[in-house]
Amino acid sequence: MCGILGIARNIVETDKHWLKVGRDKISYRGPDDSGEWWSSDFCVGIAHRRLSIIEISRLGHQPMHLPKHGLSVVFNGEIYNHHILRKELVDLGFSFNSLSDTEVLMAAYAAWGEEFIGRLNGMFAFALYDARRRKLFLARDRAGEKPLFYRIVNGQLQFASELKALLANPKNPRCIDKEALDCYLAMGYVPGERCILDGYNKLPPAHFLRFDLQSGHHDIGCYWELPQFNYEKERLNEGNLLDELEVLMEDAVRGQMVADVPVGILLSGGIDSSLVTAMAARCSSRVQTFTVRFPGYNKLDETRHARLISDHFGTMHTELISDDVNIDLLPRLAHHFDEPIVDSSMIPTFLLSQLVRQHCSVALGGDGGDELFGGYGHYSRLQWMKKKLGWIPLSIRKGIAVSMEKILPVGFKGRNWLQGLSVDFEKGLPLIASYFDYTSRLQLLKPYANWPFIAELIRQQRVPSDPDLLQRATRMDFSNYLAEDILVKIDRSSMMNSLEIRAPLLDYRLIEFAFGKVSTNMKATSIDKKILLKKLCSRLLPSNFDMQRKQGFSIPLAEWLKRPKFNNFFNEVLRDPKCSFDPRAIESLFRGQKRGYSNSERLFSLVLFELWKKEFGVTF
Numbered sequence: 001m002c003g004i005l006g007i008a009r010n011i012v013e014t015d016k017h018w019l020k021v022g023r024d025k026i027s028y029r030g031p032d033d034s035g036e037w038w039s040s041d042f043c044v045g046i047a048h049r050r051l052s053i054i055e056i057s058r059l060g061h062q063p064m065h066l067p068k069h070g071l072s073v074v075f076n077g078e079i080y081n082h083h084i085l086r087k088e089l090v091d092l093g094f095s096f097n098s099l100s101d102t103e104v105l106m107a108a109y110a111a112w113g114e115e116f117i118g119r120l121n122g123m124f125a126f127a128l129y130d131a132r133r134r135k136l137f138l139a140r141d142r143a144g145e146k147p148l149f150y151r152i153v154n155g156q157l158q159f160a161s162e163l164k165a166l167l168a169n170p171k172n173p174r175c176i177d178k179e180a181l182d183c184y185l186a187m188g189y190v191p192g193e194r195c196i197l198d199g200y201n202k203l204p205p206a207h208f209l210r211f212d213l214q215s216g217h218h219d220i221g222c223y224w225e226l227p228q229f230n231y232e233k234e235r236l237n238e239g240n241l242l243d244e245l246e247v248l249m250e251d252a253v254r255g256q257m258v259a260d261v262p263v264g265i266l267l268s269g270g271i272d273s274s275l276v277t278a279m280a281a282r283c284s285s286r287v288q289t290f291t292v293r294f295p296g297y298n299k300l301d302e303t304r305h306a307r308l309i310s311d312h313f314g315t316m317h318t319e320l321i322s323d324d325v326n327i328d329l330l331p332r333l334a335h336h337f338d339e340p341i342v343d344s345s346m347i348p349t350f351l352l353s354q355l356v357r358q359h360c361s362v363a364l365g366g367d368g369g370d371e372l373f374g375g376y377g378h379y380s381r382l383q384w385m386k387k388k389l390g391w392i393p394l395s396i397r398k399g400i401a402v403s404m405e406k407i408l409p410v411g412f413k414g415r416n417w418l419q420g421l422s423v424d425f426e427k428g429l430p431l432i433a434s435y436f437d438y439t440s441r442l443q444l445l446k447p448y449a450n451w452p453f454i455a456e457l458i459r460q461q462r463v464p465s466d467p468d469l470l471q472r473a474t475r476m477d478f479s480n481y482l483a484e485d486i487l488v489k490i491d492r493s494s495m496m497n498s499l500e501i502r503a504p505l506l507d508y509r510l511i512e513f514a515f516g517k518v519s520t521n522m523k524a525t526s527i528d529k530k531i532l533l534k535k536l537c538s539r540l541l542p543s544n545f546d547m548q549r550k551q552g553f554s555i556p557l558a559e560w561l562k563r564p565k566f567n568n569f570f571n572e573v574l575r576d577p578k579c580s581f582d583p584r585a586i587e588s589l590f591r592g593q594k595r596g597y598s599n600s601e602r603l604f605s606l607v608l609f610e611l612w613k614k615e616f617g618v619t620f
Helices: 017-025 082-091 101-119 178-187 238-256 271-283 303-313 329-336 346-356 369-373 377-389 394-407 415-422 438-444 455-462 469-495 508-516 531-540 564-574 583-594 600-616
Strands: 002-008 033-038 044-050 064-066 071-079 122-130 135-140 149-153 156-160 207-212 218-222 263-266 288-293 316-321 362-364 500-502
Touching (some): 002 122, 017 033, 017 044, 044 071, 044 122, 071 101, 101 122, 101 207, 178 438, 178 600, 238 271, 238 508, 238 531, 263 271, 263 346, 271 303, 271 531, 288 303, 288 346, 303 316, 329 346, 329 469, 329 600, 369 469, 369 508, 369 531, 377 415, 377 469, 438 583, 455 469, 469 500, 564 583, 564 600
Parallel strands (some): 263 288, 263 362, 288 316, 362 500
Antiparallel strands (some): 002 156, 071 122, 135 207
């Protein structure tokens, strides 16, 4: 796990100092080593911060080069099948100087060209410079576990793992992208290739970017997509599905437990992490598991559930106790989440990472299980809505939704679901997790004229085309919520602590299995969720395991806002005269929160944005 940064242009780069400064702005991503390299003509510069996981000797130093083929690379992530690829490449005549997966990546490019990326099984973001062709090739993993930002202007490419590294260049602007902010307020994240800063982009998951130094031109392509579910093909029976799932999961966990440093399992005692632990116990007799407990919050205490799994599989289990949250953590998070997301669970995720890092450098988690196998509660509710209310003519449902939006205040329980009635269940998808709807954003952004309120349109364009409502919902969440919220939260929170978190359930073979072979009725119905995974639990986990529990990794933010230190801090930030948002809209949110409405996450979103804006000196 590392941090990367680079610049490429057709003329000599005269200001080289900022590359080192930008690299060290993200030193926490790689505290073990650093490197910088410039091409002989000083047109290309790449830099790297290293967290040593595989080949921890100096032989793994980056930037890494393959002189025989004119290749140089900076790489962030892990290639879990690099041993298999290495054997294939040796058979083709390649030799290696190290055990590093980075060296395998370069050799694979030399052997198979750009198509090599389809052979990679891992989480990654990299930039490879081909001096013979005078081009850079950038790519990102299929699910979007590893980040990659870039900026192209006047025939110059700049790229980095995080925005703050690019902002080390004093020439780069810091102006808000209005459409991106509109998406942030509506969805809680900035989707796809968009970026919160104007003039910058994210390389989307499963995409590559090809940049030609000679012409300054670039093109972007997609190298992988979710498989379409074949509704006409004869479905596998339950037993065959379970057999295949078990084999794939065990192989994914086995591959991701390989490291030259200590590896642990993040065990909550839920379905996903318990299954990962079960598979890990097959692969090793010395499995370390970790659970965190927050004193004073018994409702969030998962230790007894984790202990059940730990005892059953005989793991070396550690129960970590977190300190109380200090309000000073929020500005730190705003700094590290340099494209903010609306997810207060970044707080416990950071605290967990901080504690686990004291024991190991790599940890496996259960992320991805909800999106792949139908674990979120809204999957059941969506199907219930279609089943019970879908018969009502769409025009009438739209009328009800509009009326409820006007009558019910923001934060009123069930308001978002009532607004969702306006969607055509046969081809659309309601935005249930809407933080600020169109009307709310009009009020929040009243100080700004001609604001582009197009988040709903942008989201609608991203809804997958599939005849099945649950397929649309899970695919939408995989490509959007997972990629832009969950995986961002995991990456930034863990890397703040120089911890590598891996997600075996996001092995691309499991992804293709879940979306290509598992039918809707084996994922979720109106009364049940994660159906296939629960059946696997019955095979592998103790009989008294609670399969119906779904807690989620969260904090009691509404309760915290009743504390003086949190309430005062939120008020101080949002009532500041320099606050970006309309004071009357802010007052309405605070008033609703006092009345018991669910506005805590909305207030959190505005506070985090304001802290972020101040931290990076962003202007409108």
